[in-house]
Structures are given as structure tokens and as C-alpha cells.
Amino acid sequence: MKNIFNINEIEAMLPVYVKDKGNCTEIITKETSFIKNTTIETCIKNLADYYNISLYHNRLNYGQELGIKNKVPLVINENLIYIYINVREPMFNHDAAFGIIDVNAINSIYEKEGKAVIEMKSGRVIPLRQSVKSMKKNMLNARIAKDIYKEKHKMT
Numbered sequence: 001m002k003n004i005f006n007i008n009e010i011e012a013m014l015p016v017y018v019k020d021k022g023n024c025t026e027i028i029t030k031e032t033s034f035i036k037n038t039t040i041e042t043c044i045k046n047l048a049d050y051y052n053i054s055l056y057h058n059r060l061n062y063g064q065e066l067g068i069k070n071k072v073p074l075v076i077n078e079n080l081i082y083i084y085i086n087v088r089e090p091m092f093n094h095d096a097a098f099g100i101i102d103v104n105a106i107n108s109i110y111e112k113e114g115k116a117v118i119e120m121k122s123g124r125v126i127p128l129r130q131s132v133k134s135m136k137k138n139m140l141n142a143r144i145a146k147d148i149y150k151e152k153h154k155m156t
Contacts, residue, residue, distance in 0.1 A: 007050050008080075011120060014087050014099035015040040023096065030105075030122055040096045044074070051076045062145045073142040074100060075149050083138045085118070086129040097129070103142045109135050 012028040018035060025036045025043045036043060048055045053076060063072040071084040082100040090097045107121045109132055116128040116135040128135065 007047065010047065010102070011105035011122065012085075012099060012101040012126070013040060013043050013047070014126070015096040017091060025099075028120075028122075028124065033124075040099060044100060047082075048074065062148060065148050066141050066144060068141065071098065071138070073103075073138070073145045075145050078146055078149050078153075079104065081142045081146055081149075083142050085126070085135070085138070087126065088129065101126070103139055106139070109139075 006029070009029040009031070010027060011030060012026075014026045014028070016024050016026045016035060018024045018037075021037055023039045025038060025040045026033055027036055027043070038046075045055065048058070053074070055074070058074060059069075059072045062075060063069055066072065073084075074082040076082070081103050083103055084098045085101050086097055087099045088097050101118065101120075105120050105122070106118055108119045110117055110119070111132045112127070114131075116130055116132040118126045118128065118135070120126065
């Protein structure tokens with residue numbers, strides 16, 4: 001069965017391990033969530049390709065401005081910015097631990113048992129493997145990246 005959804009409605013993509021299938025990606029939209037039989041890296045690449053964004057240049061340009069090299073926010077436009085979130089312990093070498101979430105889909109972040117938890121506007125709760133402090137830093141980087149985007153795309 002093929003999942004029909006609007007790519008503009010993706011709120012989060014999380015790496016999951018599915019028995020007898022391996023590494024897959026859980027795609028979360030406002031209305032539903034489903035498992036796609038491809039890795040998180042492939043799904044992120046496909047998302048960037050859909051919006052005609054170079055992941056390399058996104059990381060280079062925004063990373064340089066933000067002073068970071070890894071887990072640079074993925075800036076689609078000023079209203080759609082994804083940040084990386086650490087959601088699971090890698091099971092083996094080259095296993096994905098990070099997913100992405102649209103910063104606008106986040107309702108709140110709070111601490112539970114020493115780790116951050118995201119509550120999405122849809123009511124879904126995503127436990128993380130990172131601290132609230134690092135999560136807030138990621139959100140701040142996204143806000144700065146949004147300002148950089150607006151500055152670069154300002155009408156003259």
C-alpha cells in the first residue's frame with residue numbers, strides 16, 4: 001500500500017528499526033504517521049530534493065553563519081525549518097540516531113528523567129536522548145537561521 005500524503009505537511013521524520021525490514025523512517029504529519037521503508041538519510045535527501053535544496057550548501061552556508069559544522073538546521077523557507085533531534089541509541093555502526101522536526105510543530109519542551117521531551121502541537125510526545133539545554137540551543141539556531149534566510153531573500 002502506498003502512503004498518500006502532502007510533503008508540505010511533514011512535521012517530523014524519525015529513525016525506527018522495524019523487525020524483518022531493518023532501518024526505516026517514521027514520517028509524522030498533522031493527521032497521521034506511517035513507516036517508510038527507507039533510511040532517515042534517504043528521506044531527508046528526498047525532502048531536500050523536493051524543495052530543490054542542496055543539503056551540502058545548506059550546511060555550508062548556515063553552518064558558517066551559526067558557527068557549527070554538524071546538525072545545521074535545514075532551512076526550506078522562513079516558515080519551514082527542520083532541526084535535528086537525537087531520538088535513539090545507535091544499534092550498530094552507521095546507524096542513525098537523529099531525526100528531524102519542524103520547529104513550528106513544537107508546542108513545548110520539558111525535562112523528564114534528565115532528558116528532553118518534545119510535545120508537538122498535534123499532542124504527540126517524542127522522548128529525546130538530549131538535554132533541554134541542547135534542544136533549546138538547536139531551536140535558537142533555527143531562529144537565527146530564519147533571520148539569515150530573511151536577510152538573504154529580502155526584496156530590494
